[in-house]
Amino acid sequence: MVSFFKTKYxxxxxxxFPSGFYPTRPFNLNEVHMxxxxxxxxxxxxxxxxxxxxxxxxxxxxxxxxxFRGKGGLWxxxxxxxxxxxxxxxxxxxxxxxxxxKEMKAxxxxxxxxxxxxxxxxxxxMGKLKTVITQNIDGLHQAAGNTDxxxxxxxxxxxxxxxxxxxxxxxxxxxxKIPPLCICGGILRPDAVFFGEMIPQDALWRSRQIxxxxxxMLVVGTxxxxxxxxxMPVIAKESGAKVVEINPERTPLTDEISDxxxxxxxxxxxxxxxAELEKISPPAALETPRTQS
Ligand code: NAD
Ligand code: ZN
Numbered sequence: 001m002v003s004f005f006k007t008k009y010x011x012x013x014x015x016x017f018p019s020g021f022y023p024t025r026p027f028n029l030n031e032v033h034m035x036x037x038x039x040x041x042x043x044x045x046x047x048x049x050x051x052x053x054x055x056x057x058x059x060x061x062x063x064x065x066x067x068f069r070g071k072g073g074l075w076x077x078x079x080x081x082x083x084x085x086x087x088x089x090x091x092x093x094x095x096x097x098x099x100x101x102k103e104m105k106a107x108x109x110x111x112x113x114x115x116x117x118x119x120x121x122x123x124x125x126m127g128k129l130k131t132v133i134t135q136n137i138d139g140l141h142q143a144a145g146n147t148d149x150x151x152x153x154x155x156x157x158x159x160x161x162x163x164x165x166x167x168x169x170x171x172x173x174x175x176x177k178i179p180p181l182c183i184c185g186g187i188l189r190p191d192a193v194f195f196g197e198m199i200p201q202d203a204l205w206r207s208r209q210i211x212x213x214x215x216x217m218l219v220v221g222t223x224x225x226x227x228x229x230x231x232m233p234v235i236a237k238e239s240g241a242k243v244v245e246i247n248p249e250r251t252p253l254t255d256e257i258s259d260x261x262x263x264x265x266x267x268x269x270x271x272x273x274x275a276e277l278e279k280i281s282p283p284a285a286l287e288t289p290r291t292q293s
Contacts, residue, residue, distance in 0.1 A: 034262065034263070034264060037260055037262045038262065038269070038272045038273055038276055039276055040260065041244050041260075041262060041273050041276075042273050042276030042277040042279075042280055043280065044216055044242055044244065044259075045123070045128055045216060045273070045277055046277060046280045046281055048128075048214075048215040048216035048242070049215050050130065050213060050214045050215050050216075051123065051128050051129045051130070051214060051215065051216045051217075051218065052129065052130065052131050052132070052133065052210050052211065052214040052216075052217050052218075052236070053120055053123075053129060053131075053132045053133065053217065053218040053219075053220060054133045054134075054135075054211075054217060054218070054219045054220070054222060054229070054232050054233060055120070055132060055133070055134045055135065055136060055141070055219075055220045055221055055222065056134075056135045056136065056220070056221045056222025056223065056224075056226075056229075057135070057136060057221060057222070058070070058220065058221020058222060058223075058247060058248075058266060059114075059116040059117065059136070059140075059220045059221035059266045060111070060114075060116075060117075060136055060138055060140055060221070061221070062114040062115070062116060062265060062266065062267045063111045063112060063113065063114045063117075063138075063140060064107060064111055065107050065108065065111055065138055066107075067221075067223075068080065068223075069223045069225070070223065070249065074100075078099065078100065080195060081195065083096055083099055083100050084096075084100060084194055084195050085194060085195040085196045086194040086195065086196040086197045087196060088194075089189060089194055093179040093187050093189070094178050094179050097175075097178045097179045097180075098178055101190060102175060102178065104156060104190075105156075105170055105173070105175065108137075108138050108139070108156050108157075108170070109170065109171050111138060111140060112140070112143065113140045113141075113143050113144035114140075114266075114267050115266075115267030115268070115270055115271050116220060116221070116265075116266030116267045116269075116270050117140050117141055117143070117144035117146075118144050118145075118270070119266075119267070119269075119270025119271060119273065119274050120132055120141065120144065120146055120218075120220075120270065121141075121144040121145035121146050122274050123274065123277075124145065124146050124147065124148075125145070126274075126277065126278075126281070128277070129146075129218075130148055131148045131149075131150060131210050132146045132148065132149045132150070133150045133152055133207045133210065133211070133229075133232060134149060134150065134151060134152060135152050135153050135222060135226060135229045136151075136153075137151065137153055137154060137155050137156040137157075137190070137192040138156060138157075139155060139156070139157045150203050150206055150207050150210075151200075151203060152193075152199060152200075152203050152204070152207060152229050153192055153193040153199070153229070154190070154191050154192035154193045154200060155190075155191050155192060156170060156190050156191070156192050157169065157170055157171075157191075158170060158190075158191040159173050159180070159188040159189065159190055159191060160188065160189055160190075160191045161182035161184060161186040161187070161188055162186050162187050162188070162189055163182065163184055163185070163186025163187075164182060164184045164186055166182055166183070166184070167191065168182070168188060170190070173188060199228060199229075204228065207229075207232055208232070208235060211232040211233070211235040211236045211239070211241075212235050212236070212238075212239040213239070214236055214239075214241050215240075215241055215242070216241055216242045216243075216244065217232070217233055217236040217241050217242070217243050217244070218244050218246065219233050219243060219244065219245045219246070219247075219253060219258065220245075220246045220247070220266050220270075221246065221247060221266050222247070222251070223249075223251055224251040224252050224253045225251075225252060230252070230253070233253055233257050233258070234253075234257055237257045242259045243257055243258045243259055244258065244259060244260060244262065245258040245260070245261040245262065246261075246262045246264065246266055246269045246270070247261060247262075247263070248263060248264060248265060249263075250263075
């Protein structure tokens with residue numbers, strides 16, 4: 001019903017205003033709203049001293065890595081507690097390797113950063129963003145150029161021996177035999193956090209610290225249902241920061257915690273925010289030290 005009235009209203013606006021009157025013709029209220037929010041985000045970023053980002057699987061979907069939840073998510077095919085729980089791995093490592101880890105390895109080994117990751121790297125290069133707290137295990141923030149990345153759920157870039165803790169780069173691991181083994185004979189597992197495991201203490205401690213100390217938190221591509229990661233925007237908000245969400249879908253944060261949601265794909269939204277921010281604070285002014293004449 002709402003959508004019917006919106007479409008009607010848009011078509012009336014398109015008839016009233018001559019072509020060229022409004023830059024985003026044909027009139028689309030979502031686009032107008034989106035433009036305003038992008039400008040607002042750029043202004044808020046320009047005004048903020050300390051900016052941090054919390055990212056989730058959604059920022060990597062445009063790199064071809066499926067998320068867990070949502071459209072095309074892995075959970076459409078698997079039961080998380082059957083496959084991604086540490087008990088499942090301990091019970092049958094070969095099964096988890098065959099169903100989940102092998103597929104993740106094939107995707108992550110060749111994935112490259114997209115405009116969402118690159119946008120956050122640009123924000124760091126502009127001196128705006130310092131730390132990225134990511135729930136992702138794909139290493140794409142580092143590949144894009146961010147230098148301070150907290151891997152809240154560990155990393156898939158490495159495998160760890162369950163017996164002697166020796167580490168192997170995932171790309172180098174031979175998977176002709178499943179599960180792959182360490183030279184000591186122990187079974188290799190991803191150096192990432194399975195459901196049912198503890199968050200690495202240093203990652204948790206630093207994330208809480210950074211969340212409570214930032215002026216603005218960008219929350220990009222997370223369904224915000226996995227705890228304690230989803231608590232970071234709450235800590236930021238309670239500590240007085242603005243929380244800006246980028247996600248094509250609403251989340252449990254949207255009404256209660258976020259100042260506003262920019263409803264779109266991370267790559268497109270980040271490109272537009274960075275372009276707006278460059279208008280407000282041109283890169284040359286930020287990067288080149290001023291010389292006195
Ligand atoms: P999630 O799978 O629960 O949710 C993904 C979210 O991203 C959804 O809210 C969805 O609407 C949004 N999204 C989808 N496409 C998007 C896009 N183009 N731009 C912006 N947002 C988009 O992800 P989660 O909240 O990170 O929690 C799942 C857990 O799964 C994480 O803890 C993570 O460790 C793990 N995981 C990681 C990867 C990865 O490393 N790339 C992939 C799958 C799962
Ligand atoms: Zn070993």
